[in-house]
Amino acid sequence: MSSIPSSVFVPADWRDFLALTKPRVMTLVVFTGLCGMLAAPVGVDPVIGFTAILCIALGAGAAGALNQWYEADLDALMKRTAKRPLPAGRMTRESALHFGVGLACFSVLLMGLAVNYVAAAILTVSILFYVLVYTVWLKRRTPQNIVIGGAAGAFPPLIGWAAATGEVALLPFLLFSLVFLWTPPHFWALALFVKTDYANAGVPMLPVVAGERVTRAQIGLYTIPMAIAAVAPWPLGLTGAIYGGIASVGTAIFAAYAAVVAFRHTRPDDAMKPEKRLFKYSILYLFLLFGALVVDRWA
Amino acid sequence: MTPDDSNRIRAKQRARAMVMALLLGFLVVLIFFITLSKIRSGMH
Numbered sequence: 001m002s003s004i005p006s007s008v009f010v011p012a013d014w015r016d017f018l019a020l021t022k023p024r025v026m027t028l029v030v031f032t033g034l035c036g037m038l039a040a041p042v043g044v045d046p047v048i049g050f051t052a053i054l055c056i057a058l059g060a061g062a063a064g065a066l067n068q069w070y071e072a073d074l075d076a077l078m079k080r081t082a083k084r085p086l087p088a089g090r091m092t093r094e095s096a097l098h099f100g101v102g103l104a105c106f107s108v109l110l111m112g113l114a115v116n117y118v119a120a121a122i123l124t125v126s127i128l129f130y131v132l133v134y135t136v137w138l139k140r141r142t143p144q145n146i147v148i149g150g151a152a153g154a155f156p157p158l159i160g161w162a163a164a165t166g167e168v169a170l171l172p173f174l175l176f177s178l179v180f181l182w183t184p185p186h187f188w189a190l191a192l193f194v195k196t197d198y199a200n201a202g203v204p205m206l207p208v209v210a211g212e213r214v215t216r217a218q219i220g221l222y223t224i225p226m227a228i229a230a231v232a233p234w235p236l237g238l239t240g241a242i243y244g245g246i247a248s249v250g251t252a253i254f255a256a257y258a259a260v261v262a263f264r265h266t267r268p269d270d271a272m273k274p275e276k277r278l279f280k281y282s283i284l285y286l287f288l289l290f291g292a293l294v295v296d297r298w299a
Numbered sequence: 300m301t302p303d304d305s306n307r308i309r310a311k312q313r314a315r316a317m318v319m320a321l322l323l324g325f326l327v328v329l330i331f332f333i334t335l336s337k338i339r340s341g342m343h
Contacts, residue, residue: 014318
Protein backbone atom coordinates (compact mmCIF):
# COMPACT_ATOMS: atom_id res chain seq x y z
CA MET A 1 0.00 0.00 0.00
CA SER A 2 1.11 3.57 -0.69
CA SER A 3 2.63 5.56 2.17
CA ILE A 4 1.94 8.86 0.42
CA PRO A 5 -0.33 11.12 2.54
CA SER A 6 -3.80 11.60 1.08
CA SER A 7 -3.29 15.40 0.91
CA VAL A 8 -0.49 14.97 -1.67
CA PHE A 9 -1.64 14.96 -5.31
CA VAL A 10 -0.56 11.70 -6.94
CA PRO A 11 -0.92 11.67 -10.73
CA ALA A 12 -2.71 8.66 -12.20
CA ASP A 13 -0.56 6.17 -14.06
CA TRP A 14 -0.91 6.05 -17.87
CA ARG A 15 -1.94 2.40 -17.51
CA ASP A 16 -4.95 3.55 -15.49
CA PHE A 17 -6.05 5.78 -18.36
CA LEU A 18 -5.68 2.80 -20.66
CA ALA A 19 -7.75 0.64 -18.27
CA LEU A 20 -10.41 3.36 -18.31
CA THR A 21 -10.99 2.67 -22.02
CA LYS A 22 -11.97 -1.00 -21.36
CA PRO A 23 -9.44 -2.46 -23.84
CA ARG A 24 -11.00 -5.94 -23.82
CA VAL A 25 -14.41 -4.62 -24.85
CA MET A 26 -12.66 -2.47 -27.45
CA THR A 27 -11.25 -5.59 -29.15
CA LEU A 28 -14.70 -6.77 -30.23
CA VAL A 29 -15.75 -3.24 -31.19
CA VAL A 30 -12.66 -2.76 -33.36
CA PHE A 31 -13.06 -6.19 -34.93
CA THR A 32 -16.72 -5.70 -35.89
CA GLY A 33 -15.97 -2.18 -37.16
CA LEU A 34 -13.08 -3.47 -39.27
CA CYS A 35 -15.21 -6.28 -40.67
CA GLY A 36 -18.01 -3.82 -41.49
CA MET A 37 -15.47 -1.78 -43.43
CA LEU A 38 -13.91 -4.76 -45.21
CA ALA A 39 -17.33 -6.18 -46.13
CA ALA A 40 -18.25 -2.96 -47.96
CA PRO A 41 -18.37 -3.21 -51.76
CA VAL A 42 -15.80 -0.45 -52.26
CA GLY A 43 -12.12 -0.39 -51.36
CA VAL A 44 -10.85 2.14 -48.86
CA ASP A 45 -7.47 3.89 -48.76
CA PRO A 46 -5.35 2.04 -46.15
CA VAL A 47 -4.45 5.22 -44.24
CA ILE A 48 -8.07 6.42 -44.18
CA GLY A 49 -9.22 2.91 -43.23
CA PHE A 50 -6.69 2.76 -40.40
CA THR A 51 -7.80 6.21 -39.21
CA ALA A 52 -11.45 5.14 -39.25
CA ILE A 53 -10.71 2.06 -37.13
CA LEU A 54 -8.58 4.17 -34.78
CA CYS A 55 -11.49 6.60 -34.38
CA ILE A 56 -13.90 3.73 -33.66
CA ALA A 57 -11.46 2.43 -31.01
CA LEU A 58 -10.99 5.90 -29.48
CA GLY A 59 -14.74 6.54 -29.50
CA ALA A 60 -15.36 3.20 -27.77
CA GLY A 61 -12.58 4.02 -25.28
CA ALA A 62 -14.13 7.41 -24.59
CA ALA A 63 -17.55 5.84 -24.00
CA GLY A 64 -15.93 3.27 -21.67
CA ALA A 65 -14.15 6.03 -19.73
CA LEU A 66 -17.34 8.07 -19.34
CA ASN A 67 -19.19 4.91 -18.28
CA GLN A 68 -16.59 4.28 -15.56
CA TRP A 69 -16.71 7.95 -14.53
CA TYR A 70 -20.49 7.76 -14.01
CA GLU A 71 -20.52 4.30 -12.46
CA ALA A 72 -17.58 4.59 -10.04
CA ASP A 73 -19.91 4.07 -7.06
CA LEU A 74 -21.47 0.94 -8.63
CA ASP A 75 -18.09 -0.47 -9.66
CA ALA A 76 -16.87 -0.21 -6.07
CA LEU A 77 -19.66 -2.55 -4.97
CA MET A 78 -18.91 -5.35 -7.43
CA LYS A 79 -16.00 -7.78 -7.10
CA ARG A 80 -15.55 -7.89 -10.90
CA THR A 81 -15.06 -4.09 -11.17
CA ALA A 82 -13.79 -2.99 -7.75
CA LYS A 83 -10.17 -2.88 -8.93
CA ARG A 84 -10.84 -0.40 -11.74
CA PRO A 85 -8.89 2.90 -11.44
CA LEU A 86 -11.75 5.00 -10.00
CA PRO A 87 -13.16 2.66 -7.32
CA ALA A 88 -9.61 1.67 -6.36
CA GLY A 89 -8.77 5.36 -5.78
CA ARG A 90 -5.91 5.51 -8.29
CA MET A 91 -7.52 8.34 -10.26
CA THR A 92 -9.81 11.30 -9.57
CA ARG A 93 -13.29 11.33 -11.14
CA GLU A 94 -12.47 14.72 -12.66
CA SER A 95 -9.49 13.23 -14.56
CA ALA A 96 -11.67 10.43 -15.92
CA LEU A 97 -14.36 12.89 -17.04
CA HIS A 98 -11.87 15.18 -18.80
CA PHE A 99 -10.17 12.20 -20.43
CA GLY A 100 -13.46 10.71 -21.63
CA VAL A 101 -14.90 13.96 -23.02
CA GLY A 102 -11.58 14.90 -24.66
CA LEU A 103 -11.18 11.49 -26.27
CA ALA A 104 -14.81 11.50 -27.52
CA CYS A 105 -14.47 14.95 -29.12
CA PHE A 106 -11.11 14.03 -30.65
CA SER A 107 -12.36 10.74 -32.14
CA VAL A 108 -15.43 12.38 -33.73
CA LEU A 109 -13.45 15.35 -35.08
CA LEU A 110 -10.77 13.13 -36.57
CA MET A 111 -13.40 10.84 -38.12
CA GLY A 112 -15.23 13.82 -39.64
CA LEU A 113 -12.15 15.57 -40.99
CA ALA A 114 -10.14 12.54 -42.15
CA VAL A 115 -12.81 9.98 -43.11
CA ASN A 116 -16.33 11.34 -43.71
CA TYR A 117 -19.16 13.05 -41.86
CA VAL A 118 -21.62 10.15 -42.11
CA ALA A 119 -19.23 7.89 -40.16
CA ALA A 120 -18.55 10.75 -37.71
CA ALA A 121 -22.29 11.27 -37.15
CA ILE A 122 -22.90 7.57 -36.43
CA LEU A 123 -19.87 7.52 -34.12
CA THR A 124 -21.31 10.50 -32.21
CA VAL A 125 -24.69 8.77 -31.87
CA SER A 126 -23.01 5.55 -30.64
CA ILE A 127 -20.99 7.38 -27.95
CA LEU A 128 -23.99 9.42 -26.79
CA PHE A 129 -26.21 6.33 -26.83
CA TYR A 130 -23.80 4.33 -24.65
CA VAL A 131 -23.18 7.14 -22.19
CA LEU A 132 -26.55 8.90 -21.95
CA VAL A 133 -29.13 6.26 -22.90
CA TYR A 134 -27.47 3.13 -21.48
CA THR A 135 -25.24 4.33 -18.62
CA VAL A 136 -27.14 7.34 -17.29
CA TRP A 137 -30.75 6.54 -18.17
CA LEU A 138 -31.34 2.79 -18.41
CA LYS A 139 -28.76 0.82 -16.44
CA ARG A 140 -29.98 1.63 -12.92
CA ARG A 141 -33.66 1.89 -13.83
CA THR A 142 -34.82 -1.10 -15.83
CA PRO A 143 -33.98 -4.77 -16.40
CA GLN A 144 -34.32 -3.95 -20.12
CA ASN A 145 -31.08 -1.93 -19.77
CA ILE A 146 -28.95 -4.19 -21.90
CA VAL A 147 -31.70 -4.85 -24.45
CA ILE A 148 -31.98 -1.21 -25.52
CA GLY A 149 -28.41 -0.38 -24.48
CA GLY A 150 -27.18 -3.20 -26.69
CA ALA A 151 -27.64 -0.87 -29.64
CA ALA A 152 -24.56 1.06 -28.51
CA GLY A 153 -22.33 -1.94 -29.16
CA ALA A 154 -24.05 -2.65 -32.47
CA PHE A 155 -22.96 0.57 -34.18
CA PRO A 156 -19.31 -0.31 -35.11
CA PRO A 157 -20.08 -2.40 -38.26
CA LEU A 158 -22.37 0.42 -39.40
CA ILE A 159 -19.59 2.97 -38.78
CA GLY A 160 -17.02 0.78 -40.56
CA TRP A 161 -19.30 0.43 -43.60
CA ALA A 162 -20.09 4.17 -43.61
CA ALA A 163 -16.36 4.96 -43.37
CA ALA A 164 -15.77 2.97 -46.59
CA THR A 165 -18.84 4.00 -48.59
CA GLY A 166 -20.06 7.27 -47.08
CA GLU A 167 -23.56 5.80 -46.70
CA VAL A 168 -25.47 2.97 -44.99
CA ALA A 169 -27.14 -0.03 -46.65
CA LEU A 170 -29.16 -3.16 -45.82
CA LEU A 171 -26.21 -5.44 -44.96
CA PRO A 172 -24.71 -3.17 -42.27
CA PHE A 173 -28.23 -2.75 -40.84
CA LEU A 174 -28.52 -6.54 -40.60
CA LEU A 175 -25.10 -6.63 -38.90
CA PHE A 176 -26.37 -3.95 -36.51
CA SER A 177 -29.46 -6.09 -35.83
CA LEU A 178 -27.31 -9.16 -35.28
CA VAL A 179 -25.15 -7.52 -32.58
CA PHE A 180 -28.22 -5.81 -31.08
CA LEU A 181 -30.09 -9.13 -30.74
CA TRP A 182 -26.96 -11.03 -29.69
CA THR A 183 -26.40 -8.72 -26.70
CA PRO A 184 -29.29 -9.91 -24.46
CA PRO A 185 -28.44 -13.66 -24.50
CA HIS A 186 -24.72 -12.80 -24.18
CA PHE A 187 -25.15 -10.52 -21.15
CA TRP A 188 -27.92 -12.48 -19.46
CA ALA A 189 -25.76 -15.61 -19.60
CA LEU A 190 -23.10 -13.58 -17.74
CA ALA A 191 -25.70 -12.09 -15.39
CA LEU A 192 -26.87 -15.58 -14.42
CA PHE A 193 -23.49 -16.52 -13.00
CA VAL A 194 -22.56 -13.12 -11.50
CA LYS A 195 -26.08 -12.44 -10.18
CA THR A 196 -24.90 -11.84 -6.62
CA ASP A 197 -22.52 -9.11 -7.77
CA TYR A 198 -25.29 -7.23 -9.61
CA ALA A 199 -27.71 -7.73 -6.71
CA ASN A 200 -25.17 -6.33 -4.23
CA ALA A 201 -24.70 -3.26 -6.40
CA GLY A 202 -28.46 -2.77 -6.86
CA VAL A 203 -28.27 -3.03 -10.66
CA PRO A 204 -31.68 -4.22 -11.91
CA MET A 205 -30.36 -6.98 -14.16
CA LEU A 206 -33.07 -9.38 -15.30
CA PRO A 207 -32.01 -12.34 -13.04
CA VAL A 208 -32.04 -9.98 -10.02
CA VAL A 209 -35.43 -8.40 -10.78
CA ALA A 210 -37.43 -11.09 -12.58
CA GLY A 211 -35.63 -14.22 -11.44
CA GLU A 212 -33.72 -16.96 -13.17
CA ARG A 213 -36.68 -18.70 -14.81
CA VAL A 214 -37.71 -15.57 -16.73
CA THR A 215 -34.09 -14.81 -17.66
CA ARG A 216 -33.55 -18.31 -19.02
CA ALA A 217 -36.75 -18.05 -21.07
CA GLN A 218 -35.70 -14.64 -22.42
CA ILE A 219 -32.29 -16.02 -23.46
CA GLY A 220 -34.11 -18.68 -25.49
CA LEU A 221 -36.57 -16.15 -26.98
CA TYR A 222 -33.93 -13.61 -28.04
CA THR A 223 -31.88 -16.34 -29.68
CA ILE A 224 -34.63 -16.84 -32.30
CA PRO A 225 -34.58 -13.34 -33.92
CA MET A 226 -30.79 -13.26 -33.45
CA ALA A 227 -30.48 -16.47 -35.48
CA ILE A 228 -32.68 -15.00 -38.22
CA ALA A 229 -30.59 -11.80 -38.38
CA ALA A 230 -27.39 -13.88 -38.46
CA VAL A 231 -28.40 -16.09 -41.38
CA ALA A 232 -30.59 -13.57 -43.31
CA PRO A 233 -27.77 -11.95 -45.36
CA TRP A 234 -27.28 -15.26 -47.18
CA PRO A 235 -30.84 -15.94 -48.53
CA LEU A 236 -31.19 -12.21 -49.24
CA GLY A 237 -28.23 -12.50 -51.61
CA LEU A 238 -26.08 -10.03 -49.67
CA THR A 239 -23.39 -12.63 -48.92
CA GLY A 240 -22.20 -15.88 -50.46
CA ALA A 241 -22.20 -19.52 -49.39
CA ILE A 242 -19.06 -19.20 -47.22
CA TYR A 243 -20.81 -16.81 -44.87
CA GLY A 244 -24.08 -18.72 -45.19
CA GLY A 245 -22.47 -22.04 -44.23
CA ILE A 246 -20.46 -20.70 -41.30
CA ALA A 247 -23.38 -18.58 -40.04
CA SER A 248 -25.77 -21.55 -40.23
CA VAL A 249 -23.48 -23.97 -38.36
CA GLY A 250 -22.29 -21.32 -35.84
CA THR A 251 -25.85 -20.21 -35.15
CA ALA A 252 -27.05 -23.81 -34.74
CA ILE A 253 -24.38 -24.35 -32.05
CA PHE A 254 -25.36 -21.04 -30.38
CA ALA A 255 -29.02 -22.07 -30.41
CA ALA A 256 -28.18 -25.48 -28.92
CA TYR A 257 -26.15 -23.92 -26.08
CA ALA A 258 -28.88 -21.32 -25.51
CA ALA A 259 -31.56 -24.03 -25.43
CA VAL A 260 -29.64 -25.91 -22.71
CA VAL A 261 -29.48 -22.71 -20.65
CA ALA A 262 -33.15 -21.88 -21.36
CA PHE A 263 -34.51 -25.24 -20.24
CA ARG A 264 -32.41 -26.01 -17.16
CA HIS A 265 -32.76 -24.99 -13.50
CA THR A 266 -30.03 -23.95 -11.09
CA ARG A 267 -29.25 -26.59 -8.50
CA PRO A 268 -27.67 -25.97 -5.07
CA ASP A 269 -23.89 -25.37 -5.49
CA ASP A 270 -24.38 -25.21 -9.26
CA ALA A 271 -21.14 -24.39 -11.12
CA MET A 272 -23.27 -22.79 -13.90
CA LYS A 273 -21.21 -24.49 -16.59
CA PRO A 274 -23.80 -24.23 -19.41
CA GLU A 275 -24.21 -20.48 -18.74
CA LYS A 276 -20.41 -19.95 -18.75
CA ARG A 277 -20.15 -22.02 -21.94
CA LEU A 278 -22.85 -19.95 -23.66
CA PHE A 279 -21.16 -16.71 -22.57
CA LYS A 280 -17.73 -17.79 -23.87
CA TYR A 281 -19.12 -19.22 -27.10
CA SER A 282 -21.18 -16.08 -27.75
CA ILE A 283 -17.95 -14.06 -28.00
CA LEU A 284 -16.33 -16.60 -30.32
CA TYR A 285 -19.57 -16.72 -32.34
CA LEU A 286 -19.51 -13.02 -33.11
CA PHE A 287 -15.82 -13.16 -34.12
CA LEU A 288 -16.61 -16.18 -36.30
CA LEU A 289 -19.52 -14.55 -38.11
CA PHE A 290 -17.80 -11.27 -38.81
CA GLY A 291 -14.63 -13.10 -39.87
CA ALA A 292 -16.70 -15.24 -42.25
CA LEU A 293 -18.28 -12.11 -43.68
CA VAL A 294 -14.89 -10.72 -44.65
CA VAL A 295 -13.62 -14.03 -46.02
CA ASP A 296 -16.83 -14.36 -48.04
CA ARG A 297 -16.45 -10.85 -49.47
CA TRP A 298 -12.77 -11.29 -50.43
CA ALA A 299 -12.74 -14.99 -51.45
CA MET B 300 6.20 13.11 2.05
CA THR B 301 9.41 11.10 2.05
CA PRO B 302 12.08 11.29 -0.71
CA ASP B 303 10.94 7.82 -1.83
CA ASP B 304 7.36 9.07 -2.30
CA SER B 305 8.65 12.05 -4.19
CA ASN B 306 10.68 9.81 -6.50
CA ARG B 307 7.65 7.60 -7.17
CA ILE B 308 5.52 10.61 -8.13
CA ARG B 309 8.31 11.91 -10.39
CA ALA B 310 8.61 8.47 -12.05
CA LYS B 311 4.86 8.44 -12.73
CA GLN B 312 4.99 11.95 -14.19
CA ARG B 313 7.95 10.99 -16.39
CA ALA B 314 6.15 7.88 -17.68
CA ARG B 315 3.02 9.89 -18.46
CA ALA B 316 5.03 12.58 -20.24
CA MET B 317 6.81 9.92 -22.30
CA VAL B 318 3.54 8.24 -23.33
CA MET B 319 2.05 11.64 -24.19
CA ALA B 320 5.10 12.52 -26.32
CA LEU B 321 4.87 9.20 -28.18
CA LEU B 322 1.13 9.69 -28.82
CA LEU B 323 1.66 13.23 -30.10
CA GLY B 324 4.49 12.03 -32.35
CA PHE B 325 2.22 9.29 -33.69
CA LEU B 326 -0.52 11.84 -34.32
CA VAL B 327 1.83 14.09 -36.31
CA VAL B 328 2.87 11.14 -38.50
CA LEU B 329 -0.77 10.04 -38.92
CA ILE B 330 -1.93 13.52 -39.98
CA PHE B 331 0.99 13.71 -42.43
CA PHE B 332 -0.11 10.45 -44.08
CA ILE B 333 -3.81 11.45 -44.01
CA THR B 334 -2.82 14.65 -45.84
CA LEU B 335 -0.90 12.64 -48.45
CA SER B 336 -3.93 10.33 -48.92
CA LYS B 337 -6.29 13.28 -49.32
CA ILE B 338 -4.00 14.93 -51.87
CA ARG B 339 -3.67 11.64 -53.77
CA SER B 340 -7.44 11.02 -53.84
CA GLY B 341 -7.99 14.62 -54.97
CA MET B 342 -5.72 14.06 -57.94
CA HIS B 343 -7.81 11.12 -59.26
